[in-house]
Amino acid sequence: MLSKEMVIERARELGFDDIGFTGAERFEAQDEVLQSRREGYTWLQNVGVDLFEGTDPKTILPGARSIIVLIENYCREAFPASMVGKFGRCYLDDDRITQDGLTQRLKAFRAFLREHGVASKLPFHLPHRLAAARAGLGDFGKNCLFYSNRVARHSSWVLPLAVVVDYEFAPDEPTLGIGCPEWCRNACIAACPTGALEGPRKIDPRKCISFLTYHGEGLTPVEFREPMGTWLYGCDRCQDVCPRNHAWMAQELPVSERVSAMAADFDLAQLLQMDADYFATRIWPHMFYTPPTDRWRWQMNAARAMGNTRDRRYVPDLTRALREAEDERVRAMAAWALGRIGGADARAALESASCGNSEMLQTEVTQALAACSG
Ligand code: SF4
Ligand code: SF4
Structure with missing residues (x-):
């Protein structure tokens, strides 16, 4: 019989920073939010990412009973200065095409589950951040991002990876909610150059630089060109200004050799x-x-x-x-x-x-x- 302790041990062996468990019940609140802001998300459906469907884990794996959430800190290393401020940090070492880093560790994790008779799916359209909060791994910032409550110095430089499984694990205590200190006067909202952050945990994705850099239609509208600054693919501004991230960013981290090797190409x-x-x-x-x-x-x-x-x-x-x-x-x-x-x-x-x-x-x-x- 597979226990939570065995799963946690294997995940740690594979280098994941944190692990939590939640049930496979529907993300009803997220469904309501998406329905109320349907217009802002239809472009994602048009590129094949159905966030509405992703709110029900059972559409992903029919026998779904639990979700295991793995936390990956994607800023363990610093990135070359020539790339910071141009490319969102979470994309700088993304191996989903080259499949030579994180993908291999995820494959090994799922192979371990399979060896114990557990089927799994790793969907990209499930609300990963919400799953992580439901699994007790952290909470939210007003910038809509997920903040760890145990690793990466409680920062948002983490990637939650939700693995839907057909095996029941006891769920961890959820930590849903906003964890921002009262003294921070909405620095992220004030700093968002394009006005995409409309209020606490409210974003218009069509105004976000991430969308504008890789999905926006046609010639970028003139009113966004100057605010978009030097960002070419994604944007980290609402994370860079956030005091919850300062403790992590204040460290001297070794520069990633892997990313440095491709800096000249960019x-x-x-x-x-x-x-x-x-x-x-x-x-x-x-x-x-x-x-x-x-x-x-x-x-x-x-x-x-x-x-x-x-x-x-x-x-x-x-x-x-x-x-x-x-x-x-x-x-x-x-x-x-x-x-x-x-x-x-x-x-x-x-x-x-x-x-x-x-x-x-x-x-x-x-x-x-x-x-x-x-
Ligand atoms: S990523 Fe950039 S554009 Fe998008 S909400 Fe954050 S600050 Fe605004
Ligand atoms: S900048 Fe302030 S309000 Fe925004 S996420 Fe960080 S702590 Fe919260």
């Missing part, structure tokens, strides 16, 4: 000029929410990030993109970025831009020239 100039093969082999296997057919989105994000650095060393790259990029959204964003950086060379590039019959490009070039003058 250089802004490389991303802006990359061809389809570069994207498919060097970028997409690590950050794959944008499909391989949407290379333009990465290039557009790189152009916008360059503009927001206000660094004139990027003017030659942006000038080249304005002239030669295959996609007009990339050319349009290169024009915007040149206007944001300004200076004589940027102005000259904009003045000599050939817009053909692209109204979008013509508008962006005109506005960028006005910004240069300003």
